[in-house]
Amino acid sequence: MKVVPTTELMYLKGVGPHRAELLAKRGLRTFDDLLGYLPFRYEDRIHFAKIRDIAPGQIYTLQAQVASGSLVRYTRARGGMYHLLVRDDTGSLPCKFFHGDYLESKLKPGQRMVLHGKAELDPNRPGRIEMINPEYELLGADDADSTEVGRIVPIYEAIGGISSRVMRRIVYQALEKFAGPMTDPLPAELLARYKFPSRRDAIQFVHFPPSTEAVAALNAFRSQAHQRLIFEEFFFYQLSVAMRKKAAQQQPGIAFRVREPAIREAIKRVLPFKPTDAQKRALAEIAADLERPVPMNRLLQGDVGSGKTIVALEAATIVIENGYQVALMAPTEILAGQHYLAARKIFSRAGYKVELLVSGVRAAEKRETLERVKSGEAQLVVGTHALLEPTVEFARLGLVIVDEQHRFGVLQRKELMDKAAAPDVLVMTATPIPRTLSLTLYGDLDISVIDQMPPGRVPIETNWRSEAHLPGVWEFLRREFAAGRQAYVVYPVIEQSKSAESQRSLKAAIVEYERLKQFVFPERKVGLLHGRMKSEEKEDVMDRFRRREIDLLVATTVIEVGVDVPNATVMVIEHAERFGLSQLHQLRGRIGRGGEKGTCIMIAPKTPGDDARLRLETMVRTTNGFEIAETDLKIRGPGEFFGTRQHGELGFHLANPLRDFDLLELARREALSLVESPAAEPARRRLLAQLPREWQRRYRLASVG
Ligand code: ADP
Ligand code: MG
Numbered sequence: 001m002k003v004v005p006t007t008e009l010m011y012l013k014g015v016g017p018h019r020a021e022l023l024a025k026r027g028l029r030t031f032d033d034l035l036g037y038l039p040f041r042y043e044d045r046i047h048f049a050k051i052r053d054i055a056p057g058q059i060y061t062l063q064a065q066v067a068s069g070s071l072v073r074y075t076r077a078r079g080g081m082y083h084l085l086v087r088d089d090t091g092s093l094p095c096k097f098f099h100g101d102y103l104e105s106k107l108k109p110g111q112r113m114v115l116h117g118k119a120e121l122d123p124n125r126p127g128r129i130e131m132i133n134p135e136y137e138l139l140g141a142d143d144a145d146s147t148e149v150g151r152i153v154p155i156y157e158a159i160g161g162i163s164s165r166v167m168r169r170i171v172y173q174a175l176e177k178f179a180g181p182m183t184d185p186l187p188a189e190l191l192a193r194y195k196f197p198s199r200r201d202a203i204q205f206v207h208f209p210p211s212t213e214a215v216a217a218l219n220a221f222r223s224q225a226h227q228r229l230i231f232e233e234f235f236f237y238q239l240s241v242a243m244r245k246k247a248a249q250q251q252p253g254i255a256f257r258v259r260e261p262a263i264r265e266a267i268k269r270v271l272p273f274k275p276t277d278a279q280k281r282a283l284a285e286i287a288a289d290l291e292r293p294v295p296m297n298r299l300l301q302g303d304v305g306s307g308k309t310i311v312a313l314e315a316a317t318i319v320i321e322n323g324y325q326v327a328l329m330a331p332t333e334i335l336a337g338q339h340y341l342a343a344r345k346i347f348s349r350a351g352y353k354v355e356l357l358v359s360g361v362r363a364a365e366k367r368e369t370l371e372r373v374k375s376g377e378a379q380l381v382v383g384t385h386a387l388l389e390p391t392v393e394f395a396r397l398g399l400v401i402v403d404e405q406h407r408f409g410v411l412q413r414k415e416l417m418d419k420a421a422a423p424d425v426l427v428m429t430a431t432p433i434p435r436t437l438s439l440t441l442y443g444d445l446d447i448s449v450i451d452q453m454p455p456g457r458v459p460i461e462t463n464w465r466s467e468a469h470l471p472g473v474w475e476f477l478r479r480e481f482a483a484g485r486q487a488y489v490v491y492p493v494i495e496q497s498k499s500a501e502s503q504r505s506l507k508a509a510i511v512e513y514e515r516l517k518q519f520v521f522p523e524r525k526v527g528l529l530h531g532r533m534k535s536e537e538k539e540d541v542m543d544r545f546r547r548r549e550i551d552l553l554v555a556t557t558v559i560e561v562g563v564d565v566p567n568a569t570v571m572v573i574e575h576a577e578r579f580g581l582s583q584l585h586q587l588r589g590r591i592g593r594g595g596e597k598g599t600c601i602m603i604a605p606k607t608p609g610d611d612a613r614l615r616l617e618t619m620v621r622t623t624n625g626f627e628i629a630e631t632d633l634k635i636r637g638p639g640e641f642f643g644t645r646q647h648g649e650l651g652f653h654l655a656n657p658l659r660d661f662d663l664l665e666l667a668r669r670e671a672l673s674l675v676e677s678p679a680a681e682p683a684r685r686r687l688l689a690q691l692p693r694e695w696q697r698r699y700r701l702a703s704v705g
Pocket of ligand 2: 305308
């Protein structure tokens with residue numbers, strides 16, 4: 001049969017209904033999807049390292065055989081450690097796998113495998129080198145399979161039960177089957193100008209690069225093929241941003257009245273406290289934008305707890321006093337609920353009508369809410385992405401506020417903007433992004449920074465304790481409860497995992513909740529909050545915590561974003577070594593929000609890995625969000641800083657705005673020249689007309705073409 005880009009993967013050998021379903025869950029349905037699923041790393045499996053030559057501190061790829069293996073169990077509850085001895089023709093190397101129970105049945109003496117990992121000195125046996133948790137791949141009985149060894153091998157992220165190795169085979173086959181040409185969405189002039197390979201060649205290359213390539217350059221994504229694919233993603237993204245910006249500029253914005261005494265009065269009325277100088281400055285900048293007849297496009301940046309919300313609500317006051325509606329979109333239902341309550345309280349004296357729109361409400365109720373939004377009766381509408389649904393129609397939307405907190409892509413935000421002719425837009429974020437980068441990513445976004453904390457904040461004290469100190473920690477909590485305070489305990493997982501090896505020994509929220517409730521704090525009210533609970537259940541628990549009916553809230557990271565209970569002063573984070581630095585900082589931001597001193601206690605091993613140590617030490621040393629973001633960027637590298645999710649939403653598979661900044665700038669210039677010069681109009685139309693539907697959707701280009 002003839003394979004075209006839209007042919008379904010089911011027709012590929014080795015992909016049965018089960019695997020097809022797993023792939024589809026990850027958005028891989030067609031050949032085109034699959035070929036766009038790119039390796040994240042490469043291994044040189046032509047020149048394997050020899051065990052004899054291994055030195056500590058370096059990363060190696062080895063081909064070896066299992067010499068022996070045994071499982072060592074330290075306690076019954078925790079997983080075992082699998083000790084493996086592998087051998088090549090120059091020597092042998094011990095490896096250790098934490099929670100390696102599953103390896104016992106897999107690894108038999110003589111089994112051939114490829115190992116990839118860092119050589120380290122065994123702390124207990126001077127002079128001995130070992131590998132801890134190396135990545136590995138089992139090899140078949142002979143060398144016949146050309147996708148496994150004897151070449152530079154692509155490493156894919158595993159999908160469900162589909163290992164990197166199996167992914168490699170599937171992709172290899174797909175490339176063989178799909179021999180014909182591929183549409184190339186990039187204009188020919190651009191390919192020529194930058195000497196980029198065709199899309200077909202680039203795709204072939206990044207999956208199975210020729211053996212002559214330098215592996216280091218491949219791993220840095222610096223090959224021409226990588227650069228081309230990265231450029232392509234940036235280019236269409238920038239094209240979309242530029243076209244939308246142009247369209248927005250052609251529409252006159254609303255010139256809100258700002259200076260009238262009645263409006264000043266209204267702002268004073270809603271202000272529950274004296275704003276900080278930084279808050280005043282931010283509001284002045286926003287008010288100036290609101291006054292101008294051009295749509296505002298502004299980022300409000302400030303660390304967790306710096307008081308962005310109140311500034312946003314003051315901006316909303318101006319807009320509402322002008323007779324327009326305001327939409328406030330939050331990334332989670334909990335946060336939307338929180339904003340809703342805060343707004344209702346603050347706006348109660350002004351008498352504004354505030355509505356909440358999330359997905360988990362009854363149909364009849366929702367219909368009524370939608371009706372009030374449509375009639376214009378609802379003045380502030382708070383919600384999640386449910387606000388984006390087509391059924392949500394506003395009578396006179398004047399301002400869109402997005403509480404971004406890392407979670408929304410820029411393009412998604414545009415969907416909300418499309419609900420009115422040219423509303424003003426204010427985005428709140430706690431993530432400091434370098435100015436040049438945000439300019440390039442978001443187009444011409446103006447930035448206001450709140451770089452000052454509200455007065456009376458006592459800095460949070462942060463400690464790092466090992467598990468042995470837990471009894472003392474619980475004792476401390478008891479004293480805080482006695483003084484009328486509340487606390488959080490955070491766990492990395494909801495339930496003990498039966499499958500994921502790496503997580504098997506992690507303490508889980510549900511189990512620990514029972515234990516804390518029954519045995520540690522039987523005299524206190526203990527609550528549980530995690531992501532798999534229904535929205536009403538979550539809301540109910542949060543309400544009770546807010547009303548102090550719960551003393552101790554056992555939670556997962558669902559509380560990371562925006563939860564605001566000033567009376568909660570202590571946070572204990574178990575397995576703190578497992579959390580990212582920004583995540584720890586976000587979590588910590590939940591306490592010390594009142595005038596009382598907050599204490600954050602991170603429970604983690606005394607000697608975690610290097611990165612974990614740096615994360616924990618940074619948390620102990622500073623509460624400065626900018627410093628934390630910078631350190632986090634250094635630790636994780638630009639690759640992960642934005643989080644895969646953010647990448648995905650921007651429409652990027654390969655491109656990384658921080659790492660590939662030069663290409664981003666280049667793509668921006670090229671896209672702008674296509675959009676801004678009237679002479680380029682026909683070329684732009686042609687380009688968009690031949691762009692596959694899928695791509696138009698991906699970059700949201702269809703609606704602006
Ligand atoms: P952010 O959204 O930036 O994380 P919030 O707007 O939620 O921060 O404010 C954090 C807490 O500080 C809230 O409880 C808020 O009521 C309070 N707050 C904000 N501004 C001030 C101020 N100027 N004076 C006193 N308290 C303030
Ligand atoms: Mg907030």
